[in-house]
Amino acid sequence: MADEAEIRHAKGTGWRFVYQTLHDEILSLVLEPGALLDETTLAERFGMSRSPIREALIRLSGDDLVVTLSNRSTIVAPIDVLSFPKYVEALDVAQRMNTRLAAELRSEADLKAIAARQAEFEAAVKNGNHLLMSEANKQFHMAIASAGRNPYLAAFYERLLNQGRRMLHLHFDYIERSNDSYLLTDEHSEMLEAIRARDVERADALAHAHTRQFRDNFIEFMKENYSQNFSFVGK
Template identity: 75%
Template sequence: FPKYVEALDVAQRMNTRLAAALRTEADLKIIAKRQKEFEAAVKTGQHLKMSEANKQFHMAVAYAGKNAYLASFYERLLNQGQRMLHLHFEYLERTGDGYLLTDEHELMLEAIRTKNVELADELAHAHTRQFQDNFIAFLRENYTTDVSFGPLAAAE
């Protein structure tokens, strides 16, 4: 997981930086459309739709960066992380801790819109860290703490 998050952070930051520097008006429209689709998916509460819409938002950002190699690498990471993202969404819904990324997506979109490369980088990095922190909190949960399994039998 630490190496996965490290790679995700680098890819996310680089693609978001490039999008802020190189995006076109057409790219902005696509990114904004994907963000609205993500918000609609969040309202359904269906984790599969949410994770796919999240991926499509981030891929729209990557395509706006105009580097097919970085976009392809990023897509591979996003595909590999979708199962973890489902757990992330479930954890946030169950605990009420944190939020479902929509505000961060809006901020990233605005940084890309204004061509603020440094802010786009900071937001992409914070976005990865928020996912990492919530996933680690999920992993720390112990579902069996309050479950009695009875006395352990002595090995014979």
Template identity: 55%
Template sequence: MRTTAPDKPKRESSTRVTRGAGAKHVYETLRQEILTLQLAPGVPLDETSLAERFVMSRSPIREALVRLSADGLVDMLSNRSTLVAPVKLEEFPRYVEALDFLQRINTRLAAKNRTDEDLSTMTRLALAFEDACDAEDHFLISATNRDFHTAIAAAGRNPYLAKAYERLLDDGRRILHLHIDYVRQSDKNNLLTQAHFDLIEAISAQDVNLADRLAHEHSKQFHDGFRRFLKAEYTQDFEFELE
């Protein structure tokens, strides 16, 4: 997959973080850079270079990379090299299939089991997502979208289904970043922030069937938006007159 060449990450300040926070700092920084595609799929992550960048020993670097590997964001190879995990576009249909199932079942359970506190949390996060869209902050858009749907899953009161759903939401954040500009610029697909509030209304009314239908439509919007992005034709600058 071809991506725009990312800017080279800047070397961190020479001010050292505390030893206990070192791995956490590296993990959170690299995670954000991977999710926003600043670190493109397939880019090597060299422990020595990262230790120099973050001004710390290789031990916390290694610990951070292990955590990122557990998240599925990096691949640690047998020769001890580490690469940013690829975005496997060929698996997108199976991904959406799983996402749709878990999105629907968690939303159905939320409509059945939600509390007033759950509804307040969902509303707060839906508003945060709306603010992120207005600010055109791509990282916050994907983060608040993930947090909103995680709150729905928590309201369902099934931690096993919620955990599986959260992993899929995280896996999909790089896919969202790939086409987020295209979605925002489309008259028909402006991220549809209203869809989140529609979900909240259905969950609040404990209308399980409506919540299910809206969750499925939400999955379909994500699926269709990404397909349109892949099929988009940018031919306006390549028109030639044939003699």
């Protein structure tokens, strides 16, 4: 619930504040998949009219984070578990291709950018904030994509990374509980070194292993926690 300071801030910035607040709450699973987003309730929460609320929900829909049902009610987008294998398949292809291209085409400036994003990710891991971790993880991989010089592959990769951020939060939770959080920073560092060495085949192999680790940990999380009150559904 927004406090008085947040409400005053919201009134001054309109839909952007509502959008960013709900965006972060959805990604961090504070708002669970399938949760109803009622415009009237949200307008009361943020102390504003329904127009900026509606605009924020439209923007969130464009991010695939909310869904408008046939009765015009809006819910937090469910996580489609049954399509997860297809999602990971696409992510693997995009991750490997962008990382291969980065190893082949990277410049010194690209290496500095990737290293900076990796340092930010390591700082987020030490902080333990999953929202910061998922954003830093995305920026690390997008720095790699930028080094690959293919805007079409990069845009496809970014969309997949965005779609997977809620699942990544569950992934973070699992590896922290299993004491394997070091794998995150170590794998990123190894990918950076392969790109630095222009070792295309090693970069490819590391990117593939990185996807497999995410896949396997998410599946293990689901096996342990399937009874939780999340709306994991398949289409």
